[in-house]
Amino acid sequence: MANVAPISSMAPRSSAAAPILVVDDIVKRFETPDGTVTAVDHISFDVAPGEFLAVIGPSGCGKSTLFNIIGGLTDGYSGRVAVAGETVKGPHAAIGMVFQEESTFPWRTVTENVAFPLEIAGLPKPQRIERAQHFIDLVGLTGFERRYPAELSGGMRQRVAIARTLASEPKILLMDEPFGALDEQTRLLLGDKVLAIQDQLKQTCLLITHNITEAVQLADRVLVMTYRPGTVKRIVAIELPRPRSSEIVSSDAFGRYVAQIWGDLREEASRGMRDDEQHIAERAP
Amino acid sequence: MNRARRTFLPFALGFGALVVFILALEALIRAGLINRFIVPLPSQIAGAFGRVIVEEDIPHRFLVTAREALWAALLLLLVGVGIGVLLYRVRLLREATETWVAALASAPTVLMYPLFLVIFGRSETTIIMMGFVAGVPAVILKVIEGLASTRPVLINVGRSFKLTELQLFWKILFPAALPTIFVGLRLGMIFALINIVGVEFLINFGGLGQLINDLAERYDLPGTYAAICFVILVSVVFFFLTDRIERWLRPVD
Numbered sequence: 001m002a003n004v005a006p007i008s009s010m011a012p013r014s015s016a017a018a019p020i021l022v023v024d025d026i027v028k029r030f031e032t033p034d035g036t037v038t039a040v041d042h043i044s045f046d047v048a049p050g051e052f053l054a055v056i057g058p059s060g061c062g063k064s065t066l067f068n069i070i071g072g073l074t075d076g077y078s079g080r081v082a083v084a085g086e087t088v089k090g091p092h093a094a095i096g097m098v099f100q101e102e103s104t105f106p107w108r109t110v111t112e113n114v115a116f117p118l119e120i121a122g123l124p125k126p127q128r129i130e131r132a133q134h135f136i137d138l139v140g141l142t143g144f145e146r147r148y149p150a151e152l153s154g155g156m157r158q159r160v161a162i163a164r165t166l167a168s169e170p171k172i173l174l175m176d177e178p179f180g181a182l183d184e185q186t187r188l189l190l191g192d193k194v195l196a197i198q199d200q201l202k203q204t205c206l207l208i209t210h211n212i213t214e215a216v217q218l219a220d221r222v223l224v225m226t227y228r229p230g231t232v233k234r235i236v237a238i239e240l241p242r243p244r245s246s247e248i249v250s251s252d253a254f255g256r257y258v259a260q261i262w263g264d265l266r267e268e269a270s271r272g273m274r275d276d277e278q279h280i281a282e283r284a285p
Numbered sequence: 286m287n288r289a290r291r292t293f294l295p296f297a298l299g300f301g302a303l304v305v306f307i308l309a310l311e312a313l314i315r316a317g318l319i320n321r322f323i324v325p326l327p328s329q330i331a332g333a334f335g336r337v338i339v340e341e342d343i344p345h346r347f348l349v350t351a352r353e354a355l356w357a358a359l360l361l362l363l364v365g366v367g368i369g370v371l372l373y374r375v376r377l378l379r380e381a382t383e384t385w386v387a388a389l390a391s392a393p394t395v396l397m398y399p400l401f402l403v404i405f406g407r408s409e410t411t412i413i414m415m416g417f418v419a420g421v422p423a424v425i426l427k428v429i430e431g432l433a434s435t436r437p438v439l440i441n442v443g444r445s446f447k448l449t450e451l452q453l454f455w456k457i458l459f460p461a462a463l464p465t466i467f468v469g470l471r472l473g474m475i476f477a478l479i480n481i482v483g484v485e486f487l488i489n490f491g492g493l494g495q496l497i498n499d500l501a502e503r504y505d506l507p508g509t510y511a512a513i514c515f516v517i518l519v520s521v522v523f524f525f526l527t528d529r530i531e532r533w534l535r536p537v538d
Binding site for chain 2: 071072073091092093095096097099101102103105107116117119120168
């Protein structure tokens, strides 16, 4: 049974291998009618090849802003995002994004959805169908190739979205609360699926989430963000054995990690809640 | 079995209601509660079908009106969808003209027929253009609505895969907007067909509209109503075709 690592050992840097993703001193501000809001404030961390990093924080801490910055969908920030030493400006083929909202194309079958990035890359049809099938099998959707998203459950649709992103063979799989809209049991089981895929592909993953259980279940390290402005509060190394499965949630070590991260998050989430209440009170008639 | 029942029941109910309505109308007219010189007996209308088809050369007139409607549909597709896409892409143009297009959608454009007569003469072109003018605002507005309401996450998926602007349009925006665009095309076709038959009637030229005018002037009410049924048939044919094309382009929603 693994123990919770002492706080002093919680390094902000990944392991000795050269990082594949470097996020360096990112600051992002938004102009709002109430003035300038700093969403993300001097955030730095890096991710080693094959590592699974989870970024966790309360609502409004700038998690999604960070997701969009790393994915290249947001500009107008200071700092640097680099993949394998190359500074990223705009969307990058090395980063595959999985979104929180339902993002499958309803007019395409499962195979056509998964083959989408291969179609864009100009791969001939027989080859892209063959490649797509590999990723469909990987996410456990064999037999549903000709179905349309409307015929699938929410969890299956998210697996299609993950398979579609994996089909582009990104160096980093960047996910923004991909199971956020699903129930807890489905979420745990899909977590198993993600763990198996990561294990098989040795895929580097960066997961944005607000779910502590999910973060501890999946990640090698968990980066805890503060409430607005979003900064790095702490990085917790999750030294639970791999390969893992959802059964690990019943272990003592798992519980201690969850308790420790909740200890950090509770204060931030409370600040967020107070802030929200104050805003509503100010706007009340 | 269950599925067959689900599709058969609404059809049976709809068809049954129509039969009941026709029978009730027949009974009310025969009972003298409805003036038979204003509303002819349904049985007389049914009897007039054969006569109208043979004596008034319905197949030819049907084809003339259908041809005009087809040309108007093609213009709606090319120009209406084209302008809709342009206004969606150029925000300034959209903001400058959207209100005017919406105003045009509710304007009684059929009253503009003398102007079109001056420009295009008493010809099929006038009829086609009148149909097009009536239908095009609905198509433009629905194309803009469809493209603008594409879920941002789908566009972000495209951006994350580094799609070019053209790929983003053809691979994501257009298919996402297709159901709304087809609603626009169907609406546009309804307005176009009303104007086409209306202008045929007004300028006494062309297909079924002219026939309705002739029969009405002869006070052949059963024949007039029978001819109106063929106008409905043109509409049904176009709805069937657009439905097939939409299913082919976008099989499941």
